[in-house]
Amino acid sequence: MIINLLNPIITHSSYKTMSDEEALEQYLLTQNVNYFNLLYDRYTNKVYSKCISMLKESELAEDATQEIFVKVLLSISKFSGKSKFSTWLYSVTYNYCIDIIRKGKKEIIVSLEDNTKLDLEDDGMLDAEIMETNVFRLKQVLGLMNVEDKSILMMKYQDDLSIKEICDVMDKTESAVKMKILRAKERFLKIYQENYSRSG
Amino acid sequence: MTKNSFKELEEIYIKERGNASEQTKKKISANIGLFGFIGHLIELYLPSAGQVLKSFDLTTPGAKDKKQKKYPNK
Structure with a gap:
């Protein structure tokens, strides 16, 4: 009342x-x-x-x-x-x-060999490949990713946040965020290939 | 237009949630109501509680004597 x-x-x-x-x-x-x-x-x-x-x-x-x-x-x-x-x-x-x-819990972090020099500019082809992943596979792959990688991909593809907005959310510099996005994309594709490369 | 499976996945989760959001809303509203009610109580009674405590201090027998004993030369 x-x-x-x-x-x-x-x-x-x-x-x-x-x-x-x-x-x-x-x-x-x-x-x-x-x-x-x-x-x-x-x-x-x-x-x-x-x-x-x-x-x-x-x-x-x-x-x-x-x-x-x-x-x-x-x-x-x-x-x-x-x-x-x-x-x-x-x-x-x-x-x-x-x-x-x-x-x-402690997370299982999927490592990625760091022997390549990464180009920090957005790779459109990689974006399309990730966004067009079959939705059930996407759920599986996201489930296998570490929480930081998963959240940065969700910010980018699900929430359509700009790099600047992601910087605000993560409290990181623009170059650090670009690097994290690129790493997350590569880890996503690595996990995807490990799990689905045979089935296509 | 490019397909976006991230948004599709979001839609799936939302559909699976059903009407649970209304239950959560009720719980949050209860929390908000409680916070507001406590806030209003504090706002209403805190100044008068201060006055009451102050008056206790003044009416306590020997309160003045204690002050005098603390500084006996004054």
């Missing part, structure tokens, strides 16, 4: 079409939870999908989604507005999942 009084239903028609940043601003101004719910409705499935990709169990992913939104809510005043709200939310999501995985 008290909660409903504190959060009156928003009646104005532009409410649903508000941008993320406007909803956020209104939430900070009025503390009306309905503005936060609007953001939740927009992003809950995307956050969940990332969580299940990383954590692999639906129950764990659902709990993580809840924790991530509560975390976002508690630190919402720290959001500087330098990046888009979605980029910030994804950053919290990836970092939360990476922390959970690191706490839970």
